[in-house]
Amino acid sequence: MNQGNRDGFASRFGVIAAAAGSAVGLGNVWRFPYVVGENGGGAFLLVYLGFVLAIGVPVMLSELLIGRKSQRNIFGAFHVLAPGRPWFLIGLMGVGAAFMILSFYSVVAGWTMEYLYLAFTNQLATVSSVELNQIFSEVKSGAWRPVFFMVVFMAMTAFIVKSGINKGIEKYSKLLMPVLFVIIVLLCIRSVTLEGASAGLEFLFRPDFSRITPHVVLEALGQAFFSLSLGMGVMATYGSYIKKGESLGKTAISVSLTDTAIAILSGIAIFPAVFAFGIEPGAGPGLVFVTLPGIFSKMIGGYFFAFIFFALLVIAALTSSISLLEVVVAYFTEELKMRRRAATWLAAGLMTLLGLICAFNSTVFNLFDNTSSNILLPLGGFFIVVFVGWFLGHNIVRSELEADGRVARYFHLFLVVIKIVAPVAIALVFLNQLGLINF
Ligand code: PFF
Secondary structure, X not given: OOOOOOOOXXXXXXXXXXXXXXXXXXXXXXXXXXXXXXXXXXXXXHHHHHHHHHHHHHHXXXXXXXXXXXXXXHXXXXXXXXXXXXXXXXXXXXXXXXXXXXXXXXXXXXXXXXXXXXXXOOOOOOOOHHHHHHHHHHHHOOOXXXXXXXXXXXXXXXXXXXXXXXXXXXXXXXXXXXXXXXXXXXXXXXXXXOOOOHHHHHHHHOEOHHHOOHHHHHHXXXXXXXXXXXXXXXXXXXXXXXXXXXXXXXXXXXXXXXXXXXXXXXXXXXXXXXXXXXXXXXXXXXXXXXXXXXXXXXXXXXXXXXXXXXXXXXHHHHHHHHHHHHHHHHHHHHHXXXXXXXXXXXXXXXXXXXXXXXXXXXXXXXXHHHHHHHHHHHHHHHHHXXXXXXXXXXXXXXXXXXXXXXOOOOHHHHHHHHHHHHHHHHHXXXXXXXXXXXX
């Protein structure tokens, strides 16, 4: 338990498991490998790593700091730290973004549960690639079972969140994250031991610097934001549950490195298999839902590996979705004074309704996806670093960073990054995504 009677993370491992659980999600296992493949393999990877360290870590640290200093949800945090100022609008935007992201995220989670079911009942193994394409189109267009699974997924998310931080989010993250890690390592071992796997590793790791363009650089920053769960108050909310004795700097580094490691391991699990079976590293959702089942059906142990792969996706999605729901539940309980249980079921119920709309209407799905990832996250991230860098006051920032009793030797570097480097970089990505500037 944390200060006073506020619920909180009890252990250091619990903090890392929960925050890394939020960061590690569909963005790592599905999106990252594909984006790497599209943007020059190893060279993209280097740029991505640079961004995670130079911008992702400082932005994450800023969010954790806002949360722990204020001991509030993302909306209340700005009320406490900047009373009477309009900064709370950033908090409202975060709550809105959580609604939007979880609505479409839960739809994709429903697809992954459907594939877990298909893998378990051995319905993926004997079908042709044409049929795999057909299955995926049906799943995408709102077939009843994936939609049913989406509702089940939201119920699981709500069940964990309603149980609280320590007894819910921390407990299940500590259980699920090691499972996720074991699964991904098993998949990597299977993938790299396939004959012809080395072409896939080369594709992933050999840097081709000629492929680095301004667009590739911006893609890398966008991916870093989404993958690290930044810009909408997830890390601030989790930060508010971290004890004063914990180092926020170490937490930000550990979580960012874990997220990056899992993304790279996903690439190692996927590309060697794709290349070993002579398939083009296809684009978009098809890679995970069409290409991979085709590969599993041809490999030794395919039934088992298909099953654990889709289990991996479900677990990754679940530990991310609980963090999104928690942003809203913390807001409902602290600002609207609702009981936790009621707040959880209300928020989850509303999100499920929005999710149903996304499941049946791809225009709404894409609208939510694009608005949240391309607009709300970078905008939120921008204002969060500007707030901490220019508004919060250096003494407050320093005392929070040093609350564990150790001198934060990186303090001045951190200030330069959050005052100048990060806002400028985020502004460039944002303007580019809006089409206001074009590289
Ligand atoms: N980081 C998650 C992923 O990589 O799948 C997605 C996500 C979760 C984005 C939470 C934003 C967020 F606030």
